[in-house]
Amino acid sequence: MVQNGTEFDELPELDEAALRLFEQVLAAGALERGPDTDGDPAVRALLALRLLRPAPDRPGLLVPASPEAAAAEALGPLEARIAAAGERAQATREQLRALLPKYRAALRERDRQAEGERLPDLPTVSAMLGEQAARCQREVFAIQPGGGRKPVRLAESVERDLALLRRGIRMRTLYQHSARGSLATQGYVETLTAAGAEYRTAAELPDRAVVFDRSVAFLPTRSEGGDGNGAVLVRDPDIVGYLCRVFDQLWATAAPFTGTSDAAYREVGDDLRRALLGMLAEGDKDEVIARRLGVSLRTCRRHIADALLALGAESRFQGGVFAERAGFTAPQ
Template identity: 40%
Template sequence: MPESALSVPGFAELDDSSALAYRKAVLLGRFVPEEIAASLGTSIEEARAVEQVLFALSLLRPMPGEPDLLVPVSPDAAATDLVGATESHIRELQQAVSDVRTRMRSLLPAYFESRQQRNQAEAFDVISDVEVLQAMLDEWGERCRSEVLTAQPGGPRTPSAMAKARPHTMQRLERGVRVRHLYQHTVRRDLATTAYVKAVTEAGAEVRTTDELIDRIVIYDREVAFLPEQHVVGRKPGAVVVREPTLVAFVCKVYDHLWSGATQFTADAEDTPEVTDDLKRSIVRLMAQGYKDELVARRLGMSVRTCRRYISQIMLDVEATSRFQAGVNVAQTGLLDHHG
């Protein structure tokens, strides 16, 4: 008799010869290697090899009372035989996961109520474990009902990060959640960011850019705010999770202020003059404060090379041959004046 299902190497390889042999077996009502070989014009060895494949795929089954005689079964029955146990196991695991989440979520009211009673002044959590933090961000992203606000400084993110973020954003938009993103101007020339922006804005998201951002901010439903952990050495920073209503309202006001002064980002559009002027003003202001090129670039989320190209353009615009002369000419032209 052939080996049992799944034990034949490469069992899933149902080639044309196996398909023809299966069809012939269905017509004959049984699989007898000699008859199949004669019918298809193949050797007995080839017919027995096909028998092994069909048996491994559960397309052949011993006839009750005659274990040496194999008869064909329907593909649906074969598929059920092959994957039925796995599907059942998957359903059990999914139910187990759902049960655990339900039980854990049922404890949330007790957790927050007890914390509040324990210390009314304790209005935030510090989450240092990055994996725990990501799990919390995902959880709040699934639970949010009305609005998600994000501010992402530091220039373009990696293509993999943008690809991972896209389905989450699209799911929230499909649920009717308002999504607003704030980036720095320098992301406008990044292909991964523009592709993401094009996809999410077409689905209803709003995206703007500005010259500088204070730090990363993520706000869900104006109820909870995630702010980056500060002064971390030797590990990746986590976040401070703020829930106290007054503090969250303040963070939202800061975000709204940044948003009102930012410029709309349309992925297919060219950079607006306002964006270019914003970058130039920011570069000049940081230079006037004594920052070196490297720090200026880091603050504005651009490469040092790009920063120096802007500096050269500024010097050309104000007809200066040195940075000192550029500073004098800038003051005279009023470039630092937003209304100039």
Template identity: 40%
Template structure:
């Protein structure tokens, strides 16, 4: 019967009440049995609706006719009905302001302790919640540019992307330039395609590469965030100018060589697939293991092994070593793409 219970102090008006109110407008009486029969409601529900309408002042009895009621203009009772709810909202807003004020005082102590006691040019942030808070604060304070390298291209969660799009919109609406690098594999992922299309329409820029140097987010060339090396959900904030500048220079080198993002329906995807295939061949020839190849190309281990199996079949190789030898002999490898040696 009720789609949603009302908040404390709010008027309780449900669908039955609206239905019975409309029935009275059309000539219905104040009798619950007649309302139930004509509206197809159980009598107890019709009686409850009539009682609520009367208690809220939305219907009133006709003098000398106790079984008859007439409707009251809803606008005439709106102020009285909504007064408790508006008072509750004001109270909640006052409580919210009070909490924000105390949080501001705590924040003052937090930053005073950081700047006064230790050098925080490199800061370990231990938990995911604190990392998200630090990223949100950096985004809010960013004035000119944010660049990021985001390895991986599959398994992206649509809900998380929708949340990220909201943060990106806030940055882009302030004319902050936003550039992001993905692995080529992101081009094959539906949620990634949708996210990039939406953010690009807002002014963001995206490119992809067969390999990336790691995960990093850099704000205004002055603050960089790196993942914590133990694989936890923590992170590291870097403010030391030389280190941040070095990371930004690496990003620029990869950005220049990267390919503008295009989705699976656009031209160039076949070339991207060939580049991924060629890179795997080069990494095989360099002696890298399946896990390292998958990590460097931002794909799952299962997908990497499927590519490797296809390559070995195409080369007629019986082993990974033989595949590498045959690929090098056929000049299918590219030392520049293979990067450093074994991992």
């Protein structure tokens, strides 16, 4: 910033020599200008600070100026610029503060998405599933652990699922091997497979999940003793992305399932037996094994008895040892 050829940040200090000269000029009333005075640092300082100025009618004569007028002339423009900068700073501060409500609202929405929207009961879950299905653009996948699904639940979802397939939506579902023994599930899978859906089964799966377009996920509510009939709707991209990776990994190693077949259960018998023997080797109780395999306790105990007989083992412990020695519990 320049005022009358002087940089504001280069204004000289009023040192002792300049003060003495100013006092002398005040006493004399004026100072003749000449080669010696023009080269004097004290004179240059007083001129820069506007404490000396040429007389109106005699340019070669320097006269003292009022310090108040000198301050106004030398510093006034700088102070005006500082004031203008302060006003701009305050205006910018107010503009930024005006964004605070939007910022806080975005944080609340992000937290809400991370926490998820709780759907308290089955009717609410079904309604929201229908809404998301109608919005679905590309694909939907589901993880359905446990045995065969209840016929009433299958009947509720078949038309919705067929409508998705007619729209060209890719549909994939993972069941446990135990679902192959359910006639209702077999029929449902056969019907949907004919329409383009894909199904696979695995010996063991994590909890239920339904994901639409890899952006919206439904997860069961299990906290605080919940029965799992409610759900939480999750949109957080990190959580949904993790679920997608889990599904893709499980899908890659699962066995295709196309529905009704007398051999449907036998097709995965070896894999089911391997999983069961691995759980025996781990020392799991019957109830735990039944839950992990998605079968009833009675069916689980029958499978255990058959496996022990095939191994020639007389006890669960011995069966686990024999299975481990035979390599049945090693990862495939």
